[in-house]
Amino acid sequence: MADKSYPTGGEFLLTEASPQSVFTPEDFSENQRMFATTVQDFVERFIMPVHEELEYEGKTELGKGLLKEAGQMGLLMADIPEAYGGMGSDKATVMIISEYIAAAGSFAVTHGAQSGIGTLPIVYFGTEEQKQRFLPKFATGEMLTCYALTEPGSGSDALAAATTAVLTDDGKHYVLNGSKQYITNAGYAEVVILFAKIDGDKFTGFIVDLGSDGVTIGLEEKKMGIKGSSTRSITLEDVKVPVENQLGEIGKGHHIAFNILNVGRFKLGASTVGGGKLALQAAVPYTKERHQFGKPLCSFGLIRRKIADVNTALFLAESMVYRTAGLLDVAIETLDKSDPGYDRASISQVEEFSIECSMIKVFATEVCALAAEECLQMLGGYGYCQEYPLERLYRDERINRIFEGTNEINRMLVPGMIMKKALKGELPFLQAAQTVAEELMGLPSFAEPGEPEYLETESKLVANMKKVVLATLGLAAQKFGKGLKDQQEVLSDVADIIIEAYACESALLRTLKKADKDGEESTRLMADMTTLYIHDAMDRVGGWGRNIMAATVEGDELRTMLAGLRRLTKHDPVNRTHLHDLIAEKVIDADGYTVG
Amino acid sequence: MKIAVCVKQVPDSETRINLAAPAAELDQSGFTRVLNPYDAYAVEEAIKIKEAGAEIEVTAITIGPDTVKETLKKDCLAVGCDKAVIINDPALDGADESALATVLTAALGRDSYDLILFGIKAIDDDSGQIGIMVAEKMGLPHVSTITHLEMAEGSLTAHREIEGGKEVVTASLPAVLTCQKGLNEPRLPSLPNIMKAGMKPMETLTCADLGIEVPASLVEIKLYSPPPSRAECKLVEAEEPAAAAKELARLLHEEAKVI
Numbered sequence: 001m002a003d004k005s006y007p008t009g010g011e012f013l014l015t016e017a018s019p020q021s022v023f024t025p026e027d028f029s030e031n032q033r034m035f036a037t038t039v040q041d042f043v044e045r046f047i048m049p050v051h052e053e054l055e056y057e058g059k060t061e062l063g064k065g066l067l068k069e070a071g072q073m074g075l076l077m078a079d080i081p082e083a084y085g086g087m088g089s090d091k092a093t094v095m096i097i098s099e100y101i102a103a104a105g106s107f108a109v110t111h112g113a114q115s116g117i118g119t120l121p122i123v124y125f126g127t128e129e130q131k132q133r134f135l136p137k138f139a140t141g142e143m144l145t146c147y148a149l150t151e152p153g154s155g156s157d158a159l160a161a162a163t164t165a166v167l168t169d170d171g172k173h174y175v176l177n178g179s180k181q182y183i184t185n186a187g188y189a190e191v192v193i194l195f196a197k198i199d200g201d202k203f204t205g206f207i208v209d210l211g212s213d214g215v216t217i218g219l220e221e222k223k224m225g226i227k228g229s230s231t232r233s234i235t236l237e238d239v240k241v242p243v244e245n246q247l248g249e250i251g252k253g254h255h256i257a258f259n260i261l262n263v264g265r266f267k268l269g270a271s272t273v274g275g276g277k278l279a280l281q282a283a284v285p286y287t288k289e290r291h292q293f294g295k296p297l298c299s300f301g302l303i304r305r306k307i308a309d310v311n312t313a314l315f316l317a318e319s320m321v322y323r324t325a326g327l328l329d330v331a332i333e334t335l336d337k338s339d340p341g342y343d344r345a346s347i348s349q350v351e352e353f354s355i356e357c358s359m360i361k362v363f364a365t366e367v368c369a370l371a372a373e374e375c376l377q378m379l380g381g382y383g384y385c386q387e388y389p390l391e392r393l394y395r396d397e398r399i400n401r402i403f404e405g406t407n408e409i410n411r412m413l414v415p416g417m418i419m420k421k422a423l424k425g426e427l428p429f430l431q432a433a434q435t436v437a438e439e440l441m442g443l444p445s446f447a448e449p450g451e452p453e454y455l456e457t458e459s460k461l462v463a464n465m466k467k468v469v470l471a472t473l474g475l476a477a478q479k480f481g482k483g484l485k486d487q488q489e490v491l492s493d494v495a496d497i498i499i500e501a502y503a504c505e506s507a508l509l510r511t512l513k514k515a516d517k518d519g520e521e522s523t524r525l526m527a528d529m530t531t532l533y534i535h536d537a538m539d540r541v542g543g544w545g546r547n548i549m550a551a552t553v554e555g556d557e558l559r560t561m562l563a564g565l566r567r568l569t570k571h572d573p574v575n576r577t578h579l580h581d582l583i584a585e586k587v588i589d590a591d592g593y594t595v596g
Numbered sequence: 597m598k599i600a601v602c603v604k605q606v607p608d609s610e611t612r613i614n615l616a617a618p619a620a621e622l623d624q625s626g627f628t629r630v631l632n633p634y635d636a637y638a639v640e641e642a643i644k645i646k647e648a649g650a651e652i653e654v655t656a657i658t659i660g661p662d663t664v665k666e667t668l669k670k671d672c673l674a675v676g677c678d679k680a681v682i683i684n685d686p687a688l689d690g691a692d693e694s695a696l697a698t699v700l701t702a703a704l705g706r707d708s709y710d711l712i713l714f715g716i717k718a719i720d721d722d723s724g725q726i727g728i729m730v731a732e733k734m735g736l737p738h739v740s741t742i743t744h745l746e747m748a749e750g751s752l753t754a755h756r757e758i759e760g761g762k763e764v765v766t767a768s769l770p771a772v773l774t775c776q777k778g779l780n781e782p783r784l785p786s787l788p789n790i791m792k793a794g795m796k797p798m799e800t801l802t803c804a805d806l807g808i809e810v811p812a813s814l815v816e817i818k819l820y821s822p823p824p825s826r827a828e829c830k831l832v833e834a835e836e837p838a839a840a841a842k843e844l845a846r847l848l849h850e851e852a853k854v855i
Binding site for chain 1: 784
């Protein structure tokens with residue numbers, strides 16, 4: 001990216017962002033806040049009355065009517081351009097809707113399949129005619145859609161799909177054969193966007209009418225969670241698809257597939273933040289009412305620690321998700337909306353931030369898992385019973401770490417994409433890595449630090465985390481060269497450090513931005529959470545760094561590198577118990593997630 | 597035809613009230629503010645009448661501070677009201693029902709409304725007086741506590757709840773109605789309509805703009821802190837009075853540490 005007038009993907013590793021440049025939940029507009037409460041009202045009015053039937057009786061067919069209601073309220077149109085009956089919302093708004101629709105449980109997945117993956121391929125890659133034909137009907141819910149990428153034989157390795165498409169002799173149709181599985185909303189969708197290989201090798205997108213001859217919809221999968229969403233297979237036997245329904249360029253289906261995954265990832269980041277908040281909201285009031293040994297549970301240190309840790313992790317995830325939303329929106333705003341190629345260009349801007357999208361997918365889904373795990377534990381035996389919501393949240397959460405690219409795949413992508421950008425010259429990573437390597441090999445500085453300013457220690461720790469990334473990834477790249485892509489453990493450890501650095505910096509910048517606006521006194525909770533998390537994270541970063549170095553070099557070189565790493569990760573411990581106590585107090589008072 | 601809906605912004609019913617002792621002042625900083633639920637029935641009914649007819653304009657009118665704008669936008673304009681009027685005058689802080697009814701009467705007098713709708717009461721002070729007071733001050737017929745409404749040319753027929761039954765009342769227009777639960781199910785705003793609502797006219801006025809003096813209030817509301825809660829009472833149980841006395845002495849000495 002030669003144009004440096006707006007931020008670029010992965011750039012956070014090499015530059016210092018200013019607090020004023022990050023988008024935070026404190027910056028939500030009036031409309032965005034109203035959308036959030038409207039989504040809450042929708043859930044209350046339409047989803048809660050059928051909650052039992054959806055989540056415990058598996059009545060997946062209810063999703064159809066609920067999608068129509070959601071369509072009436074405009075909940076399906078955020079991503080659709082105004083010219084095709086949508087709202088053409090910015091990404092922050094899309095994420096807010098995703099976060100709040102999480103309270104709908106299984107229906108959140110149903111909603112995402114219709115408004116996200118089922119719609120976006122046409123928004124970004126459809127022809128003008130296709131957009132006009134489908135998008136206005138998708139926007140209102142008049143036509144229901146779904147998306148099929150996974151096949152029985154190909155999941156993470158999506159391009160290994162076996163479905164074929166052959167052009168008929170008259171050139172008017174493609175004949176499709178193959179099988180797709182785990183398709184959300186397949187039970188009632190009228191069209192599906194799927195991929196097939198033309199001439200056996202050109203992976204290409206198609207819009208297929210599910211009423212066509214030769215289409216067979218399988219039975220509902222018996223899933224561990226999200227039981228109210230319809231998940232079925234689709235089998236295609238000599239299905240004739242008009243050539244007008246071929247989507248995007250022939251042989252470029254992977255552009256559609258990967259870009260749609262990217263969008264799915266940042267949206268999933270937002271919805272898992274929402275899910276994690278629900279878990280905390282379900283647990284905290286219980287810990288106040290439940291008494292053991294003559295005291296409420298929330299007065300016990302280990303319960304308070306759980307409450308504080310979950311709230312803090314959610315704060316980090318939330319900061320990271322909306323910072324990324326802001327990055328995407330700033331990048332998209334640089335485009336000319338009147339340009340006919342605007343939609344296509346805007347997905348390229350999202351692609352620019354695929355590193356960030358993968359990071360928030362991994363981080364937020366794992367925070368949601370932590371929230372479900374710890375909040376269930378706070379309820380003890382009750383948490384294990386279906387009468388309380390944690391049992392469901394715990395089961396439902398599990399899929400988030402599997403779909404939209406497993407967290408393992410996404411971990412491989414993070415350093416992988418950084419290296420790709422570095423080698424293309426888009427990110428001056430290798431030069432920066434060289435500078436850090438020299439610093440590590442050199443003599444330590446013996447300068448006496450003065451009294452730290454507000455969050456200065458944390459700022460330094462974040463800067464050092466980034467140096468650890470440069471040092472470890474730079475070292476691994478140097479040692480393994482092209483073979484680095486096969487060093488999955490090393491790459492995963494590097495990814496974890498990068499993700500922590502991004503998460504920590506997002507929280508830090510958000511805290512500094514709020515303190516600048518509202519003063520340090522009213523930002524105390526955020527600052528305490530930032531301090532707690534960054535210190536904890538630095539200990540983990542040190543561990544991953546050691547593992548990477550030990551897996552990469554040995555002998556004197558290893559000893560020198562480890563000494564450098566110790567300097568970078570060195571930090572005095574904080575009084576975690578005290579911080580847990582302060583944070584928990586506020587969360588208990590607020591009956592759930594709070595930033596102060 | 598012109599319809600006015602008089603609405604009020606109230607704290608959400610789940611709001612936790614923190615009395616900032618000892619000043620006996622209501623700490624409103626954490627309040628979530630919503631449209632008074634009974635007023636939502638009034639708004640919905642006005643929109644239904646508008647949708648059933650032609651050239652009907654619905655105006656939402658409220659008295660309150662700047663925070664009412666969000667409620668007017670999301671719960672009035674975004675569901676179908678055409679415009680909104682806010683009377684925002686700091687001099688009206690703490691004004692009683694009679695004073696507020698005088699202000700609303702002046703605001704309603706700026707235009708000629710065929711129908712004026714209120715909720716039966718607001719859920720914050722539960723007073724339920726203003727709608728009827730306005731009708732009296734304007735010299736208009738009113739039907740209170742309505743659960744069903746049919747409009748006709750120049751008149752209306754409403755069902756109103758009475759003890760043990762219902763009363764069917766016909767009134768000529770213009771008229772004032774107060775709306776009860778059961779009248780309808782208020783719709784939720786759609787996201788695109790929330791966006792469009794920002795473009796609808798919203799006018800802010802003071803008493804001076806209405807050409808009236810700030811009316812005097814007859815009622816003064818004062819807040820008092822609740823008395824400090826007493827410590828839990830502990831009952832000393834024993835078979836014999838002597839044993840009870842001994843246990844009491846021990847508790848006073850060891851736990852209360854007063855002897």
